[in-house]
Amino acid sequence: MAQGVLSQVLDALDLETFLICSSEEEGKEMAIRLMKTLGFHDVDLVFIQFAGPGARVRARAYIYRPGQDYAWVRNVNREGKG
């Protein structure tokens, strides 16, 4: 089911959260680990800012890079129901 919906993501999935950590480096490592734990492979941090209690992060998983074979084109008649 989740895979079905993910195939309808136009390009990328961003996960935004606040991580309790002691440094930006630790926050970065945790955010990437979180994305990989969720099963994403093409992951990166778009934004991270550490201050005080922890880090505000925006982690990204590219579901499709430009030029790939997009399922949302193949699944045109599913109207996004995945």
Added chain:
Amino acid sequence: MPNCLERKKVLLVPLDPVHDIGLKMLRRGIEEAGHQTMLLPPDLPPEEIVSVISRESPDQVLVSRTLGYGVAELLARFVDLTDAAGLRDKTTLVVGGMAIRPELAAELGFDAGFGPGTSVDEVIAYIEGRPFQPDAAKVKKEKAQLTAGYTYEYRHPAIGKLLDKIVDGILEWTEGKTSLGIKRARLRDEAWDVEMWRQGKIDDRFSEAYAALCDPVAEAYYRKGEVHPKTRRQSKEEIARLEDYLTSVEKRMTVRRLQHQERQPRVFIQYGTGCPFMDIAHIKVCEAWGADGVVHFDPSWGARTEGFIGDFLTHQEDGSVITPENLAWIKAALEPSTLWQVRAHRGVNTPETVVLAGKLGADLTKINIAYGALAAGTDPARLTVDGVEAIRMAVKYNLPFDVVTNEELAGVPAHKAFAGMLIVAALARRLGGRPMLQPLFAFSPEVMVSGQMGDNYVDFNAAKIEALRAIIDAPIWPGAPIGFLTQTEDRVQSSMTTALHAALAASLQVDAISIASSDEAYSGGPIVAASRVDTLRAVAEGFRFFGEGRVEPTKQAGPWAREIVEKIEAVLRAVADAPSFPEALYTGLLGSKEEGAYPGRGGRGTVTTE
């Protein structure tokens, strides 16, 4: 106004401890529409409200309540009470408020539910029992004419005189000179039949003659069918799927207007994901969220390759390859109101890009000899002869074009970048073209060093607009994009500064702006659609926030504007005295190496005589 038989009696009930603002707003609209209203105070017990319904016998009861803990039960109980009192069949019960959705209202036993964003007109339509027709004027978008109403007259006679002298010199210098780029442009103009091409008919005579004017990469396409090594052809199946996708999207596609009160500025986004499919998908998203125009951004290697190849090509680098097929598909995907710009400003294909854009139905192009020769890699002499031809082709194909000053991003001071822009605009004016001035509207290296934006981001940008308006009556389109280098990878900050720059642009009443996406500063991958939406929403909110209000520069903007004008005049005087315009570019009069402007090497030594 409805007659007494059509007039409805509406009871407005804030089933809430405090809030009744929404109902007060609604009351004004409903009464203006000729209906009778009665607004109850907040915090009445449901039993008392039912008693009022029983006594007053309203046609409609509009209940307002924000959803929270236990509120769904409260609302359901209210419906049960009216039922128990025998009133449910005699009156229509409607609920509205934050978090209310039509399906939830039905589940709770209401006849209708209105959530956030509901307009007063929509509620009145419901009360009157007619379908809601949104105000067509508010959603109908027409393609804007950005250059209409401008005279292109010089307001600064001394600068006008200098510009005319420089233009005379450029036309004299380019007379009798040509290049492979010009030859291809003329061949494409004269011998490439776009209708035959659309029908899939290959013109071998054109291909043969064209291949002889290309470098090895493009030549290999025409002689051996090889595409550029960084690209791949998309299959027939993929193209068929895209067609189905587009048909499906167009059925549910509507466009919205970003601007609140005024129609300026029109908002452009730049696409160029590398893949025409992804470009089209992004364009449709941006149109739906209000973009007025889109700009085709091509890969930098395309500007250094003599000649265009064909086919439906994709790759995974910044910028989408210009081929007739890619451009034609993107054009076919656009909504009728969307302005389409194909940039032709910087490479060895400059004049031919204009021809291709014109034949495939572009609305705008982009030409700037100075920027293309100083910050985008093309030899000044080559781009001067090609630029003049490009302007002539733009005139022939009726394409207005902007004259970008991105060399400011390299650290070239605004007055030098503007002098280059004004020379190209004056050249266009002489040749019958319709140029638009495109000052960079941003925190640029120049101001980082010299500090004109130390206090705010308003004054120096306002000074630039004021300076240009003091020189010539021409359309102004800041970009590309606005707010550049104030953006970071933070989505909120980038969207906000873009929105503030957009609001400043609206205050200065410029004709258009190009905006970035909120993740434009992120270099780890392509821009994504969700970030584009964030920025477009922020810009819409910026326009809404200020409306007819204004962002005001401080008094500092005036002196800076005058200083820019004086410095432009001094630069133009030096250019007018130079041996030639290309010589002025080579020697740094319009931006020196120390300022970060390096004369380009692409196409060096390729200018020939006719």
